Amino acid sequence: MSDNAQHLGPAADPAFGSAEDAAEVRARIDTSKPHSARFWNYFVGGKDNYEKDRELGDHIREIFPGLVDVxxxxxxxxxxxxxxxxxxxxxxxxxxxxxxxxxxxxxxxxxxxxxxxxxxxxxxxxxxxxxxxxxxxxxxxxxxxxxxxxxxxxxxxxxxxxxxxxxxxxxxxxxxxxxxxxxxxxxxxxxxxxxxxxxxxxxxxxxxxxxxxxxxGMIAASNEYNKSxxxxxxxxxxxxxxxxxxxxxxxxxxxxxxxxxxxxxxxxxxxxxxxxxxxxx
Structure with missing residues (x-):
């Protein structure tokens, strides 16, 4: 998934309602830093995450692979x-x-x-x-x-x-x-x-x-996450x-x-x- 948020367009996902609703959602979403819901989504195999979430996920996985199991x-x-x-x-x-x-x-x-x-x-x-x-x-x-x-x-x-x-x-x-x-x-x-x-x-x-x-390992992973x-x-x-x-x-x-x-x-x-x-x- 690219970071251009193309999946947030109303044509791509009717769940977003009108074009105005989708635009408002895009304006509120900050993709410049990780977010817990998207980070967790990446770990459980979801697709609703961004590059910053995946970068942090991969970094944490190197420190403590057990967080994926969690x-x-x-x-x-x-x-x-x-x-x-x-x-x-x-x-x-x-x-x-x-x-x-x-x-x-x-x-x-x-x-x-x-x-x-x-x-x-x-x-x-x-x-x-x-x-x-x-x-x-x-x-x-x-x-x-x-x-x-x-x-x-x-x-x-x-x-x-x-x-x-x-x-x-x-x-x-x-x-x-x-x-x-x-x-x-x-x-x-x-x-x-x-x-x-x-x-x-x-x-x-x-x-x-x-x-x-x-x-x-979990304590170290938490510390790294909190620095992100x-x-x-x-x-x-x-x-x-x-x-x-x-x-x-x-x-x-x-x-x-x-x-x-x-x-x-x-x-x-x-x-x-x-x-x-x-x-x-």
């Missing part, structure tokens, strides 16, 4: 968590914050494959994600999929907008994957999660995964990932490497990323 297995963790909630816990509503760019096995695809009447709201504030939002808006006839342009730092606004699609008198699964690492202050990150969960009813679930400071000009991402200790679930009932096996959380293989690959699912009593 990207791919975190996506697989998402699929297992959503299927568990839909098939075993009867959850039919999902609020996915920090959506990222569409790839395979998006939240709505997994949820509606298991339960066609599922309702999904995606949340992001990145212009490229916004441009591709219509690719996320496919839905089964029985269910609903919607997208809102909102910021993690304003939980109340997220909940207010999501209420147009979700029924907050019924349980909701809040999903925040590979996003909280962008919040530098841990206490603030915990506060944001707590405020979001406070707006959800009893029986709701929290799903979180993030990269962790569990190897020298992209919005920094801070890897945390495993105990800090667990802290997001204080006050919730953890689903077995608790806070675990994303590859080992309800693993479908006998010998899952070790990775520097941990996740968990917790239930609000």
């Amino acid at each position: 990207a791919r297995t975190s996506r697989q963790f998402l699929g297992r968590a959503v299927r568990h909630l839909a098939t075993e816990q009867g959850i039919r509503q999902f609020l996915d914050i920090g959506t990222g760019l569409p790839t395979a096995d998006n939240t709505h695809e997994v949820a509606q494959a298991a339960a066609p009447d599922s309702r999904i709201v995606y949340v992001d504030n990145d212009p490229l994600v916004l441009a591709h939002a219509r690719a996320l808006l496919t839905s089964t006839p029985e269910g609903v999929t919607s997208y809102i342009d909102a910021d993690l730092y304003d939980p109340e606004a997220i909940l207010e907008k999501a209420a147009a699609t979700l029924d907050f008198s019924r349980p909701v699964a809040l999903i925040i994957l590979n996003t909280l690492g962008h919040v530098a202050d841990y206490d603030r990150a915990r506060d944001l999660v707590a405020r979001l969960m406070a707006g959800l009813p009893s029986g709701s679930y929290l799903v979180i995964s993030d990269s962790t400071a569990t190897s020298e 000009g992209a919005i920094p991402y801070y890897v945390r200790e495993v105990a800090e990932i667990g802290g997001f679930f204080d006050g919730l009932d953890l689903v077995e096996p608790g806070v675990e490497q994303v590859t080992r959380w309800r693993a479908e293989s006998a010998d899952p690959t070790p990775v520097d990323a941990y996740g968990a699912v917790g239930r609000k009593a």
Whole structure:
């Protein structure tokens, strides 16, 4: 893919709407430095990335090849968590914050494959994600999929907008994957999660995964990434990932490497990323 953003033209992708919409999106997208959603998209084999994202990805891969495994297995963790909630816990509503760019096995695809009447709201504030939002808006006839342009730092606004699609008198699964690492202050990150969960009813679930400071390679990769000009991402200790679930009932096996959380293989690959699912009593 070239860096001339030709794929952002309305003729190339109807998801961008009118020519005016496409022009506005192009104006908001900065291709002069890497961006986390595009960088991650490159690592999971997507095509929606630019030269700066690929240069950084290749550089990080030389320092720590394991980050590619983190990207791919975190996506697989998402699929297992959503299927568990839909098939075993009867959850039919999902609020996915920090959506990222569409790839395979998006939240709505997994949820509606298991339960066609599922309702999904995606949340992001990145212009490229916004441009591709219509690719996320496919839905089964029985269910609903919607997208809102909102910021993690304003939980109340997220909940207010999501209420147009979700029924907050019924349980909701809040999903925040590979996003909280962008919040530098841990206490603030915990506060944001707590405020979001406070707006959800009893029986709701929290799903979180993030990269962790569990190897020298991951720490070095994080340091290099944060020098790139992209919005920094801070890897945390495993105990800090667990802290997001204080006050919730953890689903077995608790806070675990994303590859080992309800693993479908006998010998899952070790990775520097941990996740968990917790239930609000």
